[in-house]
Amino acid sequence: MKIKFTILGCGSSLGSPWITSYRGNLKKSPKNVRTRCCAHIQKGNLSVCIDTSPDIKYQFLKNKIKNLDSIIYTHEHADQTAGIFEMRPFYWKNKSKIPIYGSRRTIQALKKSYRFCFIEVQGYQPIMKANIINKSFSIKKNKVKLSVKAFQVNHGSIKSTGYIIDKIAYLSDCNNVSLKNIKYLKNLNYLILDCLKIDQHPSHFNLDEALNLINITKPKKAVLTNLHTDLDYFNLKKKLPKNIIPAYDGLSFSC
Ligand SMILES: [Zn+2]
Numbered sequence: 001m002k003i004k005f006t007i008l009g010c011g012s013s014l015g016s017p018w019i020t021s022y023r024g025n026l027k028k029s030p031k032n033v034r035t036r037c038c039a040h041i042q043k044g045n046l047s048v049c050i051d052t053s054p055d056i057k058y059q060f061l062k063n064k065i066k067n068l069d070s071i072i073y074t075h076e077h078a079d080q081t082a083g084i085f086e087m088r089p090f091y092w093k094n095k096s097k098i099p100i101y102g103s104r105r106t107i108q109a110l111k112k113s114y115r116f117c118f119i120e121v122q123g124y125q126p127i128m129k130a131n132i133i134n135k136s137f138s139i140k141k142n143k144v145k146l147s148v149k150a151f152q153v154n155h156g157s158i159k160s161t162g163y164i165i166d167k168i169a170y171l172s173d174c175n176n177v178s179l180k181n182i183k184y185l186k187n188l189n190y191l192i193l194d195c196l197k198i199d200q201h202p203s204h205f206n207l208d209e210a211l212n213l214i215n216i217t218k219p220k221k222a223v224l225t226n227l228h229t230d231l232d233y234f235n236l237k238k239k240l241p242k243n244i245i246p247a248y249d250g251l252s253f254s255c
Helices: 056-062 078-094 104-113 179-185 207-217 233-239
Strands: 003-009 038-043 046-050 070-072 098-102 128-132 136-141 144-155 158-165 168-171 190-194 221-225 244-246 252-254
Touching: 003 056, 038 056, 038 144, 046 136, 046 144, 056 078, 078 098, 078 104, 078 128, 098 104, 098 136, 104 128, 104 158, 144 179, 158 179, 179 207, 190 207, 207 221, 233 244
Parallel strands: 046 070, 070 098, 098 128, 168 190, 190 221, 221 244
Antiparallel strands: 003 038, 003 252, 038 046, 136 144, 144 158, 158 168
């Protein structure tokens, strides 16, 4: 059964434009209006999202996603988690806690920052059930099963989790993949990869570093995400070979 993968948001931590209207080098175009990084997977009637950005409500409405079964978290930074509160209607709709998945460290951080999602606070019921992931795990709904591989990547001073679903890898926040873990990135149909800026950054791949990893791993297609305001969609697209494309919000493909 095919998977439909959608990039809900491909912007860096402040999105573009910023709340101040600052847009850096970006031409005015819907392709350069970027919400915070987040993705969605649909397999049959199973609906799973990766991270809950601060823009998640708008992202779900725009992409007409009406159901949600589970959430996979890459790490605890606010641009990947602050929309967690918006998930409450799915708890009501599903009539059960929403299962979430993440590394031990990510789950601990989420429980600390968003305590009310996991334990009853002031009479409000918890809406989530936390699951600490192994190297591989699966999410099931009736006869549909999504198999996921997970491994840790460097993201500045913390580790974030890279996920592989079928032949699609999602590494939205990453500045290094260890030699040991590069093997997970071989034979991919799609590599969705952090590419923050032209300049180097302590927590994210820049353009040269992202292209280097793509060159080593040779996916059929690569999609650059977590794009900052110095990376205009059109200028970037012109520079890239055909099998590498800049992400834009709402970009989707089936695999
Ligand atoms: Zn981050």
